[in-house]
Amino acid sequence: MQKIIYTQDNLQLLNRSFLFGDSVWVSFFIRNGQVIMAEESYFFLMASMRKMRLNIPLTYTLEFFQELLQNEVLSKGVQNGIVQLMAYRKQDEKPLAKSETAFFFEVDETEDVLRIQGNVELDLIKEINVNANLLSNIRVHSPENIYAQIYAKENDLDDVILLNPNKKIARSIFGNLLFLQDNVIKIPKQTEGAYISPLMENFVTFVHKNKLAEIEEAEIIAFESQKAEEILRISDEKGVHSVSKIRNKTFENTRFSEMVQKWAENFI
Template sequence: MQLQKLIYTEENLQLINRSFLFGDAVWVSFFVRNGQLIMAEESYFFLMASMRKMRLNIPLSYTLEFFQELFQREVLDKGIQNGIIQLMAYRKQEDKPLPKSETAFYFEIEESEDILAVKGNIELDLIKEINVNANLLSNIRVHSPENIYAQIYSKENDLDDVILLNPNKKIARSIFGNLLFLQDNVIKIPKQTEGAYISPLMENFVTFIHKNKLAEIEEAEIIAFESQKAEEILRISDEKGVHSVSKIRNKTFENTRFSEMVQKWAENFI
């Protein structure tokens, strides 16, 4: 069966807009699993928080119910069973002064495998030519030239992703998501103050791990060398889903324990 890809735009779409011109936009993901919207509330509140950080005007119509009904009509009712809805909110290009510019959005979704399953193994490496910031906007998905540079670098070096450091040479995140490092019974996660993404998907997973006492969670400042000491590494991306890291340079990693945890997490939604 061929997988669907759907794109939704509001009426009166301006092709020349501030997102196109200046990257004046923010991305947030919503998640579809087994024909249902899951974690809708967490994703919605993250959308509102991200828009406030970007100082986007939030229309009164942008309620949780509005987006739930929209996704039901435009996604679920059209047969999408599993996938990640990528929603972009942006400022229109208007004659109004910048703070008063109206907000618009569009979204796209492509059917995929179960978003709560480990989709496969990926190979990473460290990139040193650039770093990412650790400020108010570093934790949300906004225009990032560093991500574009890193994506090209990874393709040229036959990598699936790269580890990005902050200016203090601590691990921030990867291009597409956050990294979780398992050693013994401790899962280390880079702090948001180090440049890690805020991720409803990862936060839901980490909360499940903590509540069920499957491992100890530690938010930490992590130096690059510690990635080589981990027994297993997981990448959780609101954009790409869940992947285990199989290799960083010459070091290979297992994926047994994280895979078991992810499977238990997925079963929790049934």
């Protein structure tokens, strides 16, 4: 199937996203021919746009995006996938704060977004770190991500662990890391530079409500990644993957697999 790309208002090459990275990314999720977590994704889009001080048109309602995805994605036969939507500030003559906003999206068809889609191998990167401020929690232009992706490719890795300036684990390139030890799942705090993730928050809420494990938001030093029994990566961009190896240590994925399976089976 041909990749679906939607552009609002005839995307111009000279726009502020292309020139300055002046944009935000948010994912919408398609499962079994339906948009799931639509409200969570929509409110995250609105929050991300506000943090970047993008003007939010009155037409950008939840119903607007639901109808758009129905007409431009679901009606074309997409059953499972991740919609990567980017909202950006136009390049116009208005003062920056009053510039108009537009968006485009592309669809990556995947397997069930609520299931583990494979294993990934990680390592720690020390040459760079990521900030832990207001914009660190949303998906914006990140030179650190670009550098880290090249580093991972050159070292035959799928992803890397990124630290903040205090040498605490923030996130990976593509998403958040969950560390399971005994009956506790540790997750880096957002104040440490972790992404806000509707997908992860939905999973964590399910685990907590069903008492499958205790959830602890924590400051996590790099060494603790080696102490974990299992590690899960949840990415709004890539989906859910288990971490199979970090350096010389391998990890199981039995318990996280069971939790994710129950999450998928009970998802409404």
